[in-house]
Amino acid sequence: MSFTVVTFLLTILFFGTYDAHGLQKSKHNKVVVCYVASWAAYRPYQGAFSIANLRPEFCTHLVYAFAGLNVTSWTIRSLDPWADTEKDVIGNYRKMTALRQQYPGLKISLGIGGWNEGSKNYSQLASSPDRRRIFIASTIEFLRMYEFDGLDLDWEFPGSRGGVPDDKLNFLRLVKELSDAYREPRLSLTAAISADKKTIDQAYNIPEISKYLDHIFVMAYDYHGTWDKKALPNSPLRSNDGLNVEDSITYLLQQGAPAEKLVLGLPMYGRTYILTTPPEKPDVNPIGLPALTTGFKGPYTGQEGFMGFNEICEAQTSSEVWTTGWDNDTNTAYAIKQNHVVFYDSIKSIEAKVEYAKKKKLAGVMVWSIDTDDFRGKCYKSEFPIMKAINKVLADTSDTLTSPVPVPGPNTSSVQFISYIVLMLSIMMIYFTV
Numbered sequence: 001m002s003f004t005v006v007t008f009l010l011t012i013l014f015f016g017t018y019d020a021h022g023l024q025k026s027k028h029n030k031v032v033v034c035y036v037a038s039w040a041a042y043r044p045y046q047g048a049f050s051i052a053n054l055r056p057e058f059c060t061h062l063v064y065a066f067a068g069l070n071v072t073s074w075t076i077r078s079l080d081p082w083a084d085t086e087k088d089v090i091g092n093y094r095k096m097t098a099l100r101q102q103y104p105g106l107k108i109s110l111g112i113g114g115w116n117e118g119s120k121n122y123s124q125l126a127s128s129p130d131r132r133r134i135f136i137a138s139t140i141e142f143l144r145m146y147e148f149d150g151l152d153l154d155w156e157f158p159g160s161r162g163g164v165p166d167d168k169l170n171f172l173r174l175v176k177e178l179s180d181a182y183r184e185p186r187l188s189l190t191a192a193i194s195a196d197k198k199t200i201d202q203a204y205n206i207p208e209i210s211k212y213l214d215h216i217f218v219m220a221y222d223y224h225g226t227w228d229k230k231a232l233p234n235s236p237l238r239s240n241d242g243l244n245v246e247d248s249i250t251y252l253l254q255q256g257a258p259a260e261k262l263v264l265g266l267p268m269y270g271r272t273y274i275l276t277t278p279p280e281k282p283d284v285n286p287i288g289l290p291a292l293t294t295g296f297k298g299p300y301t302g303q304e305g306f307m308g309f310n311e312i313c314e315a316q317t318s319s320e321v322w323t324t325g326w327d328n329d330t331n332t333a334y335a336i337k338q339n340h341v342v343f344y345d346s347i348k349s350i351e352a353k354v355e356y357a358k359k360k361k362l363a364g365v366m367v368w369s370i371d372t373d374d375f376r377g378k379c380y381k382s383e384f385p386i387m388k389a390i391n392k393v394l395a396d397t398s399d400t401l402t403s404p405v406p407v408p409g410p411n412t413s414s415v416q417f418i419s420y421i422v423l424m425l426s427i428m429m430i431y432f433t434v
């Protein structure tokens with residue numbers, strides 16, 4: 001056999017094997033947490049994203065966003081019972097947790113809270129030992145009923161937006177009591193936290209909550225938006241005003257968050273602005289230019305001031321004339337059309353952030369949210385270009401190795417069986433062709 005054939009066989013042996021759980025061995029040991037916005041299924045046209053569009057092989061963890069709080073009974077509840085629990089007989093909760101059969105090792109959590117749920121009701125929940133006890137018991141029953149692996153707390157935020165100063169201590173109590181209760185049955189506990197220093201100070205006792213949370217997801221975005229009345233990046237890696245990814249992570253590490261529990265949040269969206277005066281030349285860098293207090297919407301997400309990565313890249317490939325640029329100081333991409341500006345994370349800026357997470361030895365990265373990647377592959381040659389870029393940087397391999405592929409089997413032994421058949425067929429083919 002020639003040298004190339006030997007190399008090829010060795011490649012199959014080393015990279016085509018499966019671990020004890022039947023999952024193809026991950027090419028990296030970092031976590032990739034993928035939030036899935038359940039309401040993305042209602043987006044119009046090609047923007048609609050349902051569980052059938054998910055490609056879990058790009059993620060080590062999925063988070064179903066979001067469940068809510070019943071403030072009559074102080075229990076966890078579905079915010080969309082038809083879609084979550086009834087649709088197609090089993091509902092989306094069970095559809096998502098059933099993905100574990102095809103992707104053994106995938107961890108699937110249920111997120112509770114989110115921006116629209118506000119802070120006040122969670123503040124009232126956390127303030128009372130009885131309410132916490134009832135709530136915690138309800139989560140265990142709920143998670144087990146739908147076979148989730150754990151709970152992700154998305155209270156935005158303790159101590160602000162209608163919360164009170166006591167929230168900081170009460171959030172710690174809630175986290176500690178949840179973590180105690182989740183030892184048996186073993187459930188995971190994570191939280192998504194603000195990346196803003198002021199909010200962090202009001203909301204979290206970082207060293208203490210770090211003891212009880214399995215991972216801390218840092219929402220390192222929304223640093224700027226139309227509220228600034230100036231066009232500024234959503235998620236700068238660096239800046240001189242302290243509002244950027246590196247300063248947030250540095251601050252959390254200084255506060256005592258262990259690097260191995262921190263997960264860097266990456267936005268799969270940009271923030272939009274309408275400049276008060278259109279720039280004279282389209283190739284201007286729009287950073288800091290005066291803007292109106294309202295931005296514009298994308299055709300799928302329909303949220304003023306916000307555009308998914310898929311909407312941004314599709315606009316650029318359409319007949320509309322967008323001028324794109326790169327701000328090197330903040331590691332941010334932008335696109336301009338007359339007085340319309342969007343600052344966003346391109347593949348290049350995401351890659352730099354993943355490199356940064358690796359350099360700081362963080363647990364990994366999180367994406368908000370996988371449903372606005374170019375999941376239909378309309379802009380690039382392939383689907384999910386951002387998820388692929390993330391996994392590639394984490395694996396730090398050359399172009400020849402593709403991302404992990406899904407395993408077809410229902411269980412370990414059949415998966416291994418299939419992998420051995422594939423290996424045997426490959427060896428036979430090589431013998432016939434050489």
Ligand SMILES: *[C@@H]1O[C@H](CO)[C@@H](O)[C@H](O)[C@H]1NC(C)=O
Binds near residue numbers: 070071072073077
């Ligand atoms: C909240 O819980 C109460 C008591 O169990 C129940 O009657 C009510 O329907 C629930 N409300 C919602 C919105 O789920």
Ligand SMILES: *[C@@H]1O[C@H](CO)[C@@H](O)[C@H](O)[C@H]1NC(C)=O
Binds near residue numbers: 117118
């Ligand atoms: C909080 O609970 C109240 C009921 O007490 C409800 O009306 C309100 O919508 C909840 N807040 C949010 C932001 O969901």
Ligand SMILES: *[C@@H]1O[C@H](CO)[C@@H](O)[C@H](O)[C@H]1NC(C)=O
Binds near residue numbers: 328329
């Ligand atoms: C862009 O920024 C990086 C990181 O700060 C720096 O190393 C590089 O020299 C910059 N490139 C240019 C062209 O300014």
Ligand SMILES: *[C@@H]1O[C@H](CO)[C@@H](O)[C@H](O)[C@H]1NC(C)=O
Binds near residue numbers: 411414
């Ligand atoms: C796994 O698959 C093998 C062969 O396909 C079968 O014999 C075995 O019973 C299965 N195990 C489980 C737990 O389903």
